[in-house]
Amino acid sequence: MTALIAGLDADRLRHFATREAMRFAASRPNTQHTLNAGDGAFLAGVPMHWMRDWPMPFPLLISSANSATITDVDGYSLDDFCLGDTGSLFGHSPAPVAKAVAAQARRGLTYMLPSTDALEAGRLLTKRFGNFRWQIATTASDANRCAIRIARAVTGRPKILVFNGCYHGTVDDVMVELKGRKTVTRAGMVGQVADPAAHAVVVEFNDIAALQAALAKGDVAAVLAEPVMTNCCMVLPDDGYWPAVRAACDAAGTLLIVDETHTVSSGLGGWARGHGLQADAFVIGKSVAGGVACAAWGLAPDLARKFMAQDAKRLPGHSGMGTTLSGNPLQFAALRANLGEVMTAKSYARMEKRAARLADGLAAAITGAGLPWHVVRVGARVEFICAPGPLRNGTQAKAAHCGPVERAVHLGLVNRGCLIAPFHNMMLVSPATKKRQVDRLIGAFVEVLAELVE
Template sequence: MTALLAGIDTDHLRHFATQEAMRYSVGRPNTQHALNMGEGAFLAGVPMHWMRDWPIPFPLLISSAKGAKITDIDGYGLDDFCLGDTGSLFGHSPAPVAKAIARQARHGLTYMLPSPEALEAGRLLTKRFGNFRWQIATTASDANRCAIRVAREVTGRPKILVFNGCYHGTVDDVMVELSEGATVTRAGMVGQVSNPAEHAVVVEFNDLAALQAALATGDVAAVLAEPVMTNCCMVLPDAGFWAGVRAACDAAGTLLIMDETHTVSSGLGGWARGNGLAADLFVIGKAVAGGVACAAWGLAPDVARRFAVTEAKRGAGHSGMGTTLSGNPLQFAALRANLAEVMTAKSYAHMEKLAARLEAGLAAAITGAAAPWHVVRVGARVEFICAPGPLRNGSEAMAAHCAPVERAVHLGLVNRGCLIAPFHNMMLVSPATKKRQVDRLVGAFAEVLGALFE
């Protein structure tokens, strides 16, 4: 009997992957030579070790990126739907941001003191995301660490609740998962000494009863969550789920931290604001400053008042929050420009329209190939999933991943001029993305599926 993987004959899959890998490698001699010449300087030969984890024979070396297009040193131009895994959600080097960076560069890059532009950026953060008292970080990981510290401080409680399969950056406190119903340290952690499972609890997304039971113990400081699970096979919330979570948190005295670093793609102001969900703390990163490393975390006014009380009582010493280069004037220049001139209702309308076109095109290709797959979308964020759907929680999302098939599809798309996110099947539509780019991606996807399912 023929073995199938995600509906594809495994022998056929191996043949396709081998042919596509050869095509990729033969076509990029400059990249191979440059990587070989420079590999001694970096661990694993690249600036960040995970750059070797892209599902391609060796990493692309990029010479330039503009708008929704990226070009490698062998001269290949690719329609970019990865967009730095959300970091360049609004396109590469948006003109207002690039101008703001150049202007600020003439007046200094870091002061460790605020500027008038910082005050304007704070006002714009409130305008875009809601009434919070803001602090600036360099990454969303940093922002989440700070939000967790504040939640523990104001509640006097030790534990953080997260959903199984979650992603909140490189935050040790939430590197946990469910194993046979128990919270355990996530597999694969490097050099982990302390046990984060002692101060965290994991439940499945969309399981309101499990969340209520976990909060009933009275030791959970905060629920840290994305409103839609991302960085896995994307999982949407059930109707009424978040209203139930908000009510459960209020009843238990637990704070709700919304991490919208990825779901800012859902619409202007993020998913929570667009759906009337009130957060106690709010985290945003990656794309918020148009591609410049910047994040922000905010406290709702009541939480800010509670934190001020604890601060007044705190003795002298290090708070464990903040880094010297966070809150620098370059961040504020980019942040102000992006919030005011790029992250606009007009931009989101364009993104939403083309993302809907992409969703429909991918779904039609899946239907045409009779593939047992599905497509899911949240605003400008679209994913194809190599399994039937919809998915309801992290366990289902992890089971839906099919690495050999996903690698083959990704490589096939790169060879046809389309770049998507490397570690899952995510695609983003930016304000700079063109209709013809969406149509090229749909055509390439249909061609790959046609080859895999023939």
């Protein structure tokens, strides 16, 4: 009997992947030579070790990016649906952001003091995301760390609750998962000394009874969550789930931290604002400044008052929050331009329209190929999942991942001029993404599936 992987013949899949890897390597001699020539300076030969994790024989070297197109050093232009894994959600170097960055560079890059752009950026953060008292960080990981500290400080409780399979950047406190019914430290952690599982609780997404039981113990300072799970095969919330979570947090005296770093793709103001979910603390990063490294965390007014009253009584010294270069004027110039001129209702309407076309096209291709896969879309974020759906929690999402299939499809798409996110099957549509680019991706996907199922 022929072995199947996610509905595909295993031998055919292996032959396709081998052929596509050879095609990629043969087509990029300059990339390979340049990578080898510069291999000694960086650990693993790249600035960030995970840049080796792309499902190609070696990573691309990029010479330029503009709008929704990225160009490598061998001269190949690819339609970019990865968009820096959300960092360039609104396209590469949006004109208002590029202009603001260039102007600010002539006025200085860091002051350790606010600018007038900072005040306007604060107003725009509130206009876009809701009534919070804001602070600026450089990454969403940093912002989440700060929000967690605030929650523990105000509640006097030690634990943070997260959902199995969640992603909140490189925050050690939440590098945990479920093993049976037990919270344990995630496998694969490097150099971890303290045990995150001692101060964290994990439950499955969409299981309100498990959440209520965990909160009833009275030791959870905050629930930290994405409104839609996005980094483990997308998992949508059940109808009525988030109102029930909000009610459970209120009943237990637990705060709710909403991390919209990825789900800002769902619409103007993010998922929570669009669905009427009130957070106690709000985190946004990656795309918020149009590609400039920047994040923000905000506290609802009541939580802000409680924290400021407590902060006024603490002994002087380091709070453990904030870094010297965060809140620099370059960030604020980019924030002001992106929030005010790029992240607009018109942009989102364009993104939604193109993303809906992409999702429909991918779904039709999957149906036409007779595969047991499905497609999920959250606003401008689209994902094909190599398993039946819908998925309801992190355990199901983990089981739905199919590395050999995903790597082969990804490489096949790259060789046909389309770049998607490297670690799962996520695609983003920016305001700059053209209809013809969407149609090329659909066509490439159809072609890859045809070769895999024939």
